[in-house]
Amino acid sequence: MIQIKKFTFNQVQENTFVAYDETGECAIIDAGCYYENERQELDAFILEKQLKPVRLINTHCHFDHIMGITHCKNKYQLDFECHPDEAILVEQAEDHGDLFGIPMEPVDAPDLFFQEGDQLKFGNSYLQVIAAPGHSPGGVVFYNHEQKILIAGDVLFYGSIGRTDLPGGSFERLTENIKTKLLTLPEETVVYCGHGPETTIGFEKKNNPFLT
Numbered sequence: 001m002i003q004i005k006k007f008t009f010n011q012v013q014e015n016t017f018v019a020y021d022e023t024g025e026c027a028i029i030d031a032g033c034y035y036e037n038e039r040q041e042l043d044a045f046i047l048e049k050q051l052k053p054v055r056l057i058n059t060h061c062h063f064d065h066i067m068g069i070t071h072c073k074n075k076y077q078l079d080f081e082c083h084p085d086e087a088i089l090v091e092q093a094e095d096h097g098d099l100f101g102i103p104m105e106p107v108d109a110p111d112l113f114f115q116e117g118d119q120l121k122f123g124n125s126y127l128q129v130i131a132a133p134g135h136s137p138g139g140v141v142f143y144n145h146e147q148k149i150l151i152a153g154d155v156l157f158y159g160s161i162g163r164t165d166l167p168g169g170s171f172e173r174l175t176e177n178i179k180t181k182l183l184t185l186p187e188e189t190v191v192y193c194g195h196g197p198e199t200t201i202g203f204e205k206k207n208n209p210f211l212t
């Protein structure tokens with residue numbers, strides 16, 4: 001049984017998730033912890049639950065989603081994994097941060113790449129990679145079919161969708177991917193978003209003004 005812990009970190013209120021199961025193994029998703037106290041909060045949770053981080057995976061690599069990557073890599077000896085088309089964003093993270101007036105320390109290039117359809121395992125559990133570019137060039141979402149859990153990054157938000165004005169963004173591509181790959185999931189699927197509150201596929205199908 002996967003359990004999800006949500007943290008909201010950094011200057012732009014990015015959601016970082018820890019997905020863990022009964023084995024104690026966990027995946028850290030979109031590590032955005034920036035300030036020292038945020039890193040301590042993440043570490044304290046892992047320690048308190050006696051978790052063993054075995055994966056460091058990202059839905060995409062905008063600067064606000066990778067601010068804690070170096071910390072997690074060093075602290076837990078993890079490889080940083082993302083889609084290959086996101087590697088360029090890791091390179092550009094410092095510049096991107098500057099645009100927002102947020103100083104960033106450089107982040108090393110990703111160590112491993114996953115592709116659409118890959119099952120990212122931890123403990124007895126997995127998250128399946130679904131490619132959904134449009135907010136970013138190689139953006140993905142992570143889906144668990146048994147529990148109907150979707151980690152959506154900045155693809156889909158409660159009542160909204162990710163911005164498409166950043167490099168590699170495309171409104172047509174994003175909305176097409178959401179309609180064909182996300183809204184076709186079971187309506188009761190719980191969606192954990194990269195910013196803001198959780199939602200469900202059923203709610204967004206009925207209410208999301210960008211998808212009608």
Ligand SMILES: [Zn+2]
Nearest residue numbers: 060062135154
């Ligand atoms: Zn983003």
